[in-house]
Ligand code: SF4
Ligand code: SF4
């Protein structure tokens with residue numbers, strides 16, 4: 624395991640809950656190493672009680688996000704070489720959510736807001752009905768597709784300052800989800816979703832500065848989705864053409 | 868529903884204000900550069916329905932637009948509750964409306 628070892632890396636890791644401290648560890652620096660590799664190495668070789676979360680390790684599941692050198696990131700796809708500052712990594716849990724232990728947050732409020740924003744799909748057909756035809760080049764479908772690949776990692780939510788000062792704000796991910804549904808011909812509650820996205824704490828609270836978009840690891844643009852929701856206040860929900 | 872209406876009103880009033888502010892600024896430049904006296908200005912505005920409508924609309928749009936922004940700022944930056952913020956903003960709207968309309972009456976009346 625030490626074959627590609629090129630010196631030592633200093634890692635400061637948050638230990639504790641809301642109250643806690645940084646502990647410093649030294650791990651072998653390797654040529655090809657992600658932040659998640661480093662956390663795992665610390666946990667396996669030095670701090671067996673270190674709590675953190677991950678599952679897929681390949682940028683699909685969205686469970687490994689942490690704050691790394693002050694920015695929210697997906698740690699399994701973040702190479703240490705890209706983010707270390709003077710050989711030091713500082714790793715904390717995500718912002719804007721209650722902490723459970725060490726690097727693990729409680730994402731309950733994050734997902735509750737998805738529900739609050741009307742993010743639950745309401746079916747318009749059953750499996751016995753014929754497949755609904757959707758024109759993949761129609762404007763609403765393009766808008767939905769552009770925003771659909773969210774991995775629920777909460778990086779954007781952690782990056783959003785409005786969430787940090789207004790706990791009631793639904794946040795970029797939930798509103799991004801709402802925007803995909805507002806554009807989805809197969810969603811049976813498009814207007815209800817739009818109403819919810821516009822309720823108190825909804826899209827009108829967004830400052831449009833795009834920190835969410837800047838940090839989204841899969842390069843979605845929640846701020847653009849929110850702009851779409853805001854436009855819908857002026858011009859109504861996107862018009863869907865009946866599929867031919 | 869309320870938030871959506873406020874949001875809409877704020878954008879629409881901005882839409883109305885934008886050209887009015889421009890004309891208003893050009894007017895100020897014009898008056899200053901040509902050295903118009905207060906009397907000369909009043910001579911042109913008094914009894915003019917067009918200026919009454921222009922500035923009347925201006926005042927109403929401003930009295931809608933500014934307090935909505937103020938409400939947002941109060942809600943975000945102060946410990947005031949939502950109700951207090953809304954109350955203060957409404958009071959501010961009233962003040963803007965009264966002072967503004969009074970000025971319009973003085974200029975065109
Ligand atoms: S653009 Fe809106 S949602 Fe995105 S970080 Fe800024 S305030 Fe939050
Ligand atoms: S929008 Fe991007 S940053 Fe936000 S939860 Fe989805 S994938 Fe993560």
Ligand code: FES
Pocket residue numbers: 677678679680681682683684685686687688697698699700
């Ligand atoms: S572990 Fe699944 S996205 Fe990082």
